[in-house]
Amino acid sequence: MKTLKTLLLLFQVVSAVKHSMRFYFTLCSGLPNLPEFTIVADFEEVRMGYYDSSMKAPEARHDWLRKLMEEDPEHWERIVLDSMRYQQLLQGETEGFKQNSSQTAGVHITQQVLGCEWDEESDRVDGWKQYGYNGEDFITFNLQTETWIAANPRAEATKQEWDRNGANNGFWKSFLTNVCPTWMKMYLKYADMFLQRTAPPSVSLLQKTPSSPVSCHATGFYPDRASMFWRKDGEEIHEDVDHGEILPNHDGTFQMSVDLNISSVKPENWSMYDCVFQISGVKKDVITKLDKAEIRTNWGKTGRTVERNVSHTIISVVVALVSLGVVIAVVGFTVYKKKKAKNPPPDSDKSFELSEKLNPEP
Structure with a gap:
């Protein structure tokens, strides 16, 4: 048994040629005890940054990211501005979800996971952009066709609307396959020493x-x-x-x-x-x-x-759960669950039950 465990651990190390970066966005309306807007950024499965609407700017969670801030302030300024602007973008999208799904009253929670993965050995790049709405799968971007997949009937109207916006879809394909991997490769240079360290318990x-x-x-x-x-x-x-x-x-x-x-x-x-x-x-x-x-x-x-x-x-x-709270319903994303099967995200039961109670079926 000990030999098997050792082999499994060795396999994980050898297979670590894949690098990933994920951004988790959450917009809450009607919940006074939670920030209206939250972003959590993970790099190589490790929390690297956090931001919510009560803060003036995103917060770096590791020394390597702080070093990047010092050496490349223009890149960090872009991250700060994009974080502020994304709240407005998600608010507009949420309003569309409300109208298209005929759910305009009550509490609403929109989650989005955005990220990319780079295989250092094959140089293959993959990316994803998925939404959850009120604790359910909602809509997912198809990177190959540059169209959207409706996860349930309430998202059909949104799919039809977004499929017609070819320029926007082209932008997100470029971001996921070019911009995101470029950032990730730059971050690897700063995070390399941190990621290779070993800390005993x-x-x-x-x-x-x-x-x-x-x-x-x-x-x-x-x-x-x-x-x-x-x-x-x-x-x-x-x-x-x-x-x-x-x-x-x-x-x-x-x-x-x-x-x-x-x-x-x-x-x-x-x-x-x-x-x-x-x-x-x-x-x-x-x-x-x-x-x-x-x-x-x-x-x-x-x-x-x-x-x-x-x-x-x-x-x-x-503290960890508060940071992860922005993705409490992200586990409902069908495609994301497939990509993350080997590293399951946090539990979503509480968020789903809250949405279900506050927004009963008509």
């Missing part, structure tokens, strides 16, 4: 209550090509084990957890268990023994009280 054992599973939690690691599992007597186990997803932290690193149900484990057998963390590019595993004295809790006097640590973890997750 901080690993803790956490437990909510005496009867809860023990969670082996790793945070602060990079890259996300990592795995974590529980062992008993040196052998990986699957029974009574629950694997969590790899989640982003606000600083560009990642976190993950794997839980072990200890209800059937006798206290004298705890020493037989350990948690193993493995990351691509590092030969030595991080091994954490199952030790009651090392378990951090927020209950009673048994174990170590870690309200500060738990709070820090919660804050990291909340």
